[in-house]
Every structure is written in structure tokens, then in C-alpha cells.
Amino acid sequence: MIIxxxxxxxxxxxxxxxxxxxxxxSPEISTASKPGQFINIKVSENxxxxxxxxxxxxxxxxxxxQIIFNVxxxxxxxxxxxxxxxxxxxxxxxxxxxxxxxxxxTALIVAGGLGIAPFPFLTKIxxxxxxxxxxxVGARTKSQLVLDGFVNVNTATDDGSYGHKGTVVxxxxxxxxxxxxxxTPSAFKVFACGPIPMLKAIIELCDKLNLNCExxxxxxxxxxxxxxxxxxxxxxxxxxxxxxxxxxIFNSKDILL
Amino acid sequence: MIKTxxxxxxxxxxxxxxxxxxxxxxxxxxxxxxxxNKLGGxxxxxxxxxxxxxxxxxxxxxxxxxxxNSIGLANIGVDKFINEKLPxxxxxxxxxxxxxxxxxxxxxxxxxxxxxxxxxxxxYEINISCPNVKEGGLExxxxxxxxxxxxxxxxxxxxxxxxxxxxxxxxxxxxxxKVCKEEGADAVSLINxxxxxxxxxxxxxxKISTITGGLSGPAIKPIALAKVFEVFxxxxxxxxxxxxxxxxEDAIExxxxxxxxxxxxxxxxIDPNTPINIISGxxxxxxxxxxxxxxDIVGSIIVETFPH
Numbered sequence: 187m188i189i190x191x192x193x194x195x196x197x198x199x200x201x202x203x204x205x206x207x208x209x210x211x212s213p214e215i216s217t218a219s220k221p222g223q224f225i226n227i228k229v230s231e232n233x234x235x236x237x238x239x240x241x242x243x244x245x246x247x248x249x250x251x252q253i254i255f256n257v258x259x260x261x262x263x264x265x266x267x268x269x270x271x272x273x274x275x276x277x278x279x280x281x282x283x284x285x286x287x288x289x290x291x292t293a294l295i296v297a298g299g300l301g302i303a304p305f306p307f308l309t310k311i312x313x314x315x316x317x318x319x320x321x322x323v324g325a326r327t328k329s330q331l332v333l334d335g336f337v338n339v340n341t342a343t344d345d346g347s348y349g350h351k352g353t354v355v356x357x358x359x360x361x362x363x364x365x366x367x368x369x370t371p372s373a374f375k376v377f378a379c380g381p382i383p384m385l386k387a388i389i390e391l392c393d394k395l396n397l398n399c400e401x402x403x404x405x406x407x408x409x410x411x412x413x414x415x416x417x418x419x420x421x422x423x424x425x426x427x428x429x430x431x432x433x434x435i436f437n438s439k440d441i442l443l
Numbered sequence: 444m445i446k447t448x449x450x451x452x453x454x455x456x457x458x459x460x461x462x463x464x465x466x467x468x469x470x471x472x473x474x475x476x477x478x479x480n481k482l483g484g485x486x487x488x489x490x491x492x493x494x495x496x497x498x499x500x501x502x503x504x505x506x507x508x509x510x511x512n513s514i515g516l517a518n519i520g521v522d523k524f525i526n527e528k529l530p531x532x533x534x535x536x537x538x539x540x541x542x543x544x545x546x547x548x549x550x551x552x553x554x555x556x557x558x559x560x561x562x563x564x565x566x567y568e569i570n571i572s573c574p575n576v577k578e579g580g581l582e583x584x585x586x587x588x589x590x591x592x593x594x595x596x597x598x599x600x601x602x603x604x605x606x607x608x609x610x611x612x613x614x615x616x617x618x619x620x621k622v623c624k625e626e627g628a629d630a631v632s633l634i635n636x637x638x639x640x641x642x643x644x645x646x647x648x649x650k651i652s653t654i655t656g657g658l659s660g661p662a663i664k665p666i667a668l669a670k671v672f673e674v675f676x677x678x679x680x681x682x683x684x685x686x687x688x689x690x691x692e693d694a695i696e697x698x699x700x701x702x703x704x705x706x707x708x709x710x711x712x713i714d715p716n717t718p719i720n721i722i723s724g725x726x727x728x729x730x731x732x733x734x735x736x737x738x739d740i741v742g743s744i745i746v747e748t749f750p751h
Contacts, residue, residue: 233508233661406501409712415514416503425496
């Protein structure tokens with residue numbers, strides 16, 4: 187069930203360089219949300235920006251829902267300047283969410299840049315399910331690392347300002363080659379989110395090591411509900427699935443990025 | 444009580460507000476989200492003879508007050524529509540207008556034949572104006588002889604209301620509307636999207652995989668309005684106005700320019716309740732202006748000079 191609601195902004199704060207976190211009051215959507223799902227926000231009543239913008243559910247705390255974003259364009263600039271108490275039009279929860287019913291003991295979370303977005307909520311639910319968690323988080327530089335809500339974290343920065351110097355993909359490689367994962371891949375499940383080149387590299391490695399892996403895919407999107415068919419993601423059988431409805435979470439074996 | 448019924452060809456619409464093809468799925472996606480029975484009608488996503496997977500991504504990009512799309516007519520095909528979607532749609536008290544697209548005249552005809560054998564179709568909208576497929580689509584809609592042939596061939600197959608959806612990507616749209624009328628079409632709907640383009644300046648690549656796409660949304664409303672008025676002035680055929688309609692004021696504007704009915708498209712992506720809000724807005728406008736019959740607005744434009 188898709189819920190459309192006018193939600194009050196409870197907080198809006200910078201949590202990293204150019205990165206903001208907004209907390210919204212929405213009892214209905216909070217209750218209905220699963221990790222990996224997203225909400226679609228109309229950032230202003232004006233005709234420009236026209237379409238809603240999709241944001242992963244970053245976390246759910248009681249009747250509140252959080253999103254996180256980088257200021258990259260018109261819409262995110264408007265969002266970053268929203269004041270506490272202002273109301274915005276949101277719909278959600280949208281999309282499928284991560285599949286947590288698979289048989290695995292340890293979750294290997296891999297986040298690149300703003301790919302952190304779905305993981306604090308996922309971490310919370312994985313903890314409730316008593317799963318082991320290893321988190322790998324990468325960013326360009328230390329000031330862009332937002333580690334709240336992660337547990338057992340290993341970091342990578344492009345400039346080496348915090349943790350491993352290099353990409354989160356390299357960190358992932360080091361991790362998976364260097365311990366029990368290679369011996370018992372079935373005890374692990376990888377959850378990845380980040381830029382497309384990063385996801386491609388992660389998927390390739392998971393294929394090689396026969397690791398169960400789900401990725402959260404971002405695609406240009408208009409409606410978020412399957413009406414427009416805009417957010418196509420290529421599948422390995424040469425067809426397309428929709429990021430908004432069939433995704434945004436896909437098993438790495440199903441898609442071709 | 445305001446009379447909201449309008450007649451387009453043989454089609455009685457309980458009100459003039461329809462949802463545009465490709466912006467409302469097959470109608471069933473929104474069951475439970477909006478009150479479909481309140482709509483004047485639903486125009487389905489374009490159906491082709493065989494299912495189509497559509498164009499590669501990226502398929503959409505936002506532009507100022509509008510969006511570009513190049514979906515490439517991704518659809519389930521006419522047979523699956525008949526078996527899986529039509530039985531659900533039949534239950535609603537609203538007109539079901541089936542939009543069809545093809546790359547050959549024979550295919551348009553075959554689709555209509557298959558739909559003629561079923562129940563629940565109120566009218567056909569023939570898409571000869573999709574800008575995002577290589578064959579058919581725009582190639583037909585910008586060629587006056589092809590337009591005539593398609594209307595002629597499809598007209599012979601059905602007594603139901605036949606609506607031809609026209610492209611604005613021509614010099615004189617009224618010439619095309621005229622041909623549609625001469626070949627027996629009941630109505631024309633206009634406009635389909637305007638060919639447009641956007642480039643990512645960082646990567647220097649087009650923002651749409653097919654390079655150009657179809658521009659829709661409020662950005663094209665003035666273009667659409669001018670085309671509706673051009674056809675209204677020059678051809679005596681019912682017009683369904685489409686192009687950037689987002690508010691009830693927009694809808695009234697199109698009706699004043701000569702549209703008997705209107706379609707809401709891109710605005711459904713932002714809020715699928717838009718058409719319902721437009722219907723109540725139109726009724727309120729009529730009440731406030733003491734207009735008893737909505738048909739009195741149609742073509743009520745007051746002009747002192749005529750455009751060339």
C-alpha cells in the first residue's frame with residue numbers, strides 16, 4: 187500500500203561536507219517501511235523542479251523517518267534549506283526492500299559515497315535478527331564519511347584521510363580474500379549500494395566468489411510507482427526491470443549494470 | 444447540478460477529464476490509490492501486437508518545468524492486455540480508450556481486430572506520433588499520406604470512436620487533423636510530446652539513451668494550446684487537448700481554446716490524484732461563473748484578430 191502524506195520536518199542538519207540529514211514525522215510510512223525501500227518527495231510546490239525525488243529510507247525511529255542526501259542540484263538545494271516545522275509532500279514506502287529471509291550468518295555491508303543511505307535502517311533490523319555485521323564504508327575524504335548507524339566499520343577514503351587509502355572496492359577485495367568468506371561463502375550475504383562503477387565491481391567479485399549479493403540501484407526516475415516505466419534496469423536475460431517497483435534492490439545475479 | 448457530460452464521436456464521457464496514454468499504466472496499477480470511477484476515461488499505455496521491452500536506460504530526464512522520456516513503447520502486448528488487464532478495467536464505470544501503436548498498417552489493423560472481439564473497449568486512440576521508436580510512430584505522424592492510409596484502414600474495422608493522436612512536430616498540425624476527418628476519424632487528440640534533448644555537461648553525453656526524447660509537462664503547455672487552437676479554427680472535428688495540463692485552470696484554458704475533453708499526463712507522475720482534483724476544479728469554476736453545461740466553455744475563446 188502506497189501512502190501519500192504531508193509530513194512535518196522535525197530536523198534538517200548537515201552531517202558531513204555538503205551532506206544533510208532530514209527527519210520527517212510520518213507515523214504511517216514509518217510503520218510500513220522496510221530497509222531498502224524509498225520515499226518520493228515533492229520538494230516544492232513549484233513547477234521547477236517538477237518531479238518528485240526518490241530517497242532511500244535512511245532510518246526509522248519510532249514514528250519518524252530519516253533521509254540523507256548530498257546537495258547536487260536544484261531539488262537537493264531546496265531540501266537542504268528547509269526549516270524545522272515546514273511541511274512536505276511525500277509518498278512511500280516504495281520499492282521492494284532487501285530480502286532478509288535468505289540463510290546467512292554474516293551481512294557484509296558495502297557502501298560507497300552516499301551509498302550509505304539504506305544501511306543504518308538495514309543494520310538496525312539485522313541486529314534485531316541477531317546477524318553478524320561487517321560494514322565497509324568508502325568516501326572521497328574524511329569529511330564526507332557519515333558513519334552513524336553502522337557497526338563494525340572499516341573505512342576507505344580516496345585521499346587516505348581516514349582508514350584505508352583507496353576505494354571501498356579495494357577494501358572489499360582485501361576483506362573477502364583474507365578470511366573465511368572464501369571457504370564458506372554461503373554463510374555470508376553482501377549488501378551493496380553506491381555509484382554504478384562500484385556496484386559493477388562488487389557484482390563481478392561476488393560472481394567470482396559465488397557470494398550471495400543484493401545491490402540497491404539508482405536510476406533516473408519520474409513517478410516512483412511503475413506508471414512511467416522510466417527507471418529501467420537491464421537484466422541478464424536482455425530484458426528490463428523497473429528500479430522503482432521490481433527494485434531498487436536487485437539480486438546481483440539478475441541484473442546487468 | 445452542472446452538466447459535465449461531453450460527447451466525443453460516439454463516446455459519452457461523464458466528464459471531460461481523461462488520463463493520457465503512458466502515464467497511468469493499464470489502469471489497474473492505481474486501483475485503491477485513486478477513485479477511478481470518477482474519471483471521464485482512461486487511455487491505456489500504447490499496445491503493440493507483440494510485447495515490447497522498450498528502450499535502454501536512461502529513459503527519462505528532467506528539464507525545466509518538464510521531462511524528456513524515451514520509454515520506447517515498453518508494453519505487454521495486445522493479447523496479454525485482453526486476457527489480464529481488460530477484465531479488471533471492465534468493472535469500472537469509466538470510458539476505456541485503448542491506445543495502439545504499430546510499425547505497419549497491417550499491425551494497427553490486427554490489433555483492432557483482436558480488440559473488436561472483446562468487450563469493454565470504449566474507443567481507440569491511434570498513436571501515430573511516438574517520437575522514440577525507429578519505425579512507425581513519428582515517421583507516420585509527420586507524413587500526411589501515411590496518416591490518411593492509417594486512418595482509412597483502421598476506420599474500416601470498427602464502428603467505435605476512433606481518435607487519432609497527433610504530433611506537434613510538423614509545420615501545420617491542422618492539415619493532419621483535416622486528413623483525419625476526411626478519412627473518417629471521430630476525433631483527434633493533441634499533442635503528443637515535442638522532440639527535445641538534454642546533455643550532461645560533465646560527461647558530454649545525452650541524458651537520454653536515444654539522444655532525443657519526447658518533452659512533456661508544463662513546459663509544453665503553450666505549444667499544445669496553440670496547436671489545439673489552430674485545429675479548432677481550421678477543422679470541424681472534436682479535439683482532445685493534451686500537453687502539460689497540471690491544474691484545473693490549465694484544463695479550462697484548453698477547453699476555451701476548443702478542446703472538448705482533455706488528458707492529464709506527466710502530472711500523474713507527481714500526483715495520480717491530479718485528474719480528480721481537476722474535475723472538482725472545473726465544476727467549481729462552472730458554479731462560480733454560472734455555467735450550467737460544461738460544453739458552453741468549449742471553443743468560447745474571444746479573439747479580435749486571427750493568427751496567420
